[in-house]
Amino acid sequence: MINQRRFSIGPSDAEIAMLQWGESGKPPALLVHGTGFVADVWDEVARDLASTYTVYALDRRGHGASHKPGSYHFLDFAADVCRVIDALDLRDIYGIGHSAGATDLLLAARLLPGRFTRLFVMEPTIMDPRAARAGGLDDDSIARVEGALRRRAEFDSTEAVFERYRTSPTFVDWTETSLRAYVRHGFVPLGDGRVRLSCMPETEAAMLRPIYEAMAQVYVGDARGNPFTGLPEIDCPVRVATAAKSGPVYKLMAARAVSLIPRVSTLVFEGAGHCVAQEMPAAVVQAVREFAE
Numbered sequence: 001m002i003n004q005r006r007f008s009i010g011p012s013d014a015e016i017a018m019l020q021w022g023e024s025g026k027p028p029a030l031l032v033h034g035t036g037f038v039a040d041v042w043d044e045v046a047r048d049l050a051s052t053y054t055v056y057a058l059d060r061r062g063h064g065a066s067h068k069p070g071s072y073h074f075l076d077f078a079a080d081v082c083r084v085i086d087a088l089d090l091r092d093i094y095g096i097g098h099s100a101g102a103t104d105l106l107l108a109a110r111l112l113p114g115r116f117t118r119l120f121v122m123e124p125t126i127m128d129p130r131a132a133r134a135g136g137l138d139d140d141s142i143a144r145v146e147g148a149l150r151r152r153a154e155f156d157s158t159e160a161v162f163e164r165y166r167t168s169p170t171f172v173d174w175t176e177t178s179l180r181a182y183v184r185h186g187f188v189p190l191g192d193g194r195v196r197l198s199c200m201p202e203t204e205a206a207m208l209r210p211i212y213e214a215m216a217q218v219y220v221g222d223a224r225g226n227p228f229t230g231l232p233e234i235d236c237p238v239r240v241a242t243a244a245k246s247g248p249v250y251k252l253m254a255a256r257a258v259s260l261i262p263r264v265s266t267l268v269f270e271g272a273g274h275c276v277a278q279e280m281p282a283a284v285v286q287a288v289r290e291f292a293e
Helices: 039-049 076-090 101-113 137-150 158-166 176-185 201-215 229-232 248-261 281-292
Strands: 004-009 016-021 028-032 054-059 095-098 116-123 188-189 194-197 238-243 265-267
Touching: 004 076, 016 039, 016 076, 028 039, 028 076, 028 101, 039 054, 039 176, 039 281, 054 076, 054 248, 076 101, 076 229, 095 101, 095 137, 095 281, 101 116, 101 201, 116 281, 137 201, 137 229, 176 188, 201 248, 229 248, 238 248, 265 281
Parallel strands: 028 054, 028 095, 095 116, 116 238, 238 265
Antiparallel strands: 004 016, 016 054, 188 194
16 A cells, blocks of 8 residues: 655745655655646556555646746746755655646756756757747737637536546546545645636636747747756756657657657657656556566
8 A cells, every 4th residue: 555645835825735655765756746736646656666666646736736936937836946955955866747846847957966866857848949939929829828718617526527527538548546646746725516626717717828839939938037947957867758649749749849859869758648647647657667677
């Protein structure tokens, strides 16, 4: 039986909610989810890895039980990962991330050199700063960002959420375990059984704007500059994975990552879509273990 422990780090106004699977004392693995989800969506992967690692996952800012400060640049998320690493004094970390959460780990590895032994990143959000374009988002991208604002936020029950999401294109290929974990922990109770998204539509839209700017090569960052210029400084081996059934933009961004990161290798998950860890958790565990060897 794998133990699961919930805890948090940081003060109440900047709290990062954490999960731990397995006992302390083993090499650490740090798992970071993508936009809109929560740490619990890693449960199937984490329980398997916990036989070898002390597995940690966090609710990224704006998600789950973590703080929702309103600032959602790439470096904000990376700084939170660094806070977790420092608070837990993690070393020789195996970082495993998905989508924008994979980007968090790549940027954290650059900010904390020497702390990661390897990174396994599935379809990270990446721009190539060498090919940055002037201007902002086009109308289609703006419409996609604003589309998040129309996402339904409240439901009559968690079971109503599950039934609605079970046939949604985003979730249709998820395992039942992964989807139920998201439904259970990605929503907050309102009373009388009703539930509401913990990552509200306006929060998700704020997160999506920098992501779409990176996709379109127009992200300029904030006063801290463009964080993607530091990717060539990552000092550990990195495996960049893509999924055969995901959209072309994810493969394009993965190719950008490969062109920027020095000690890089690639992998393709056949038969999987963008959320491969929730669709084919056993395949992800196998790939993670093979990379460790």
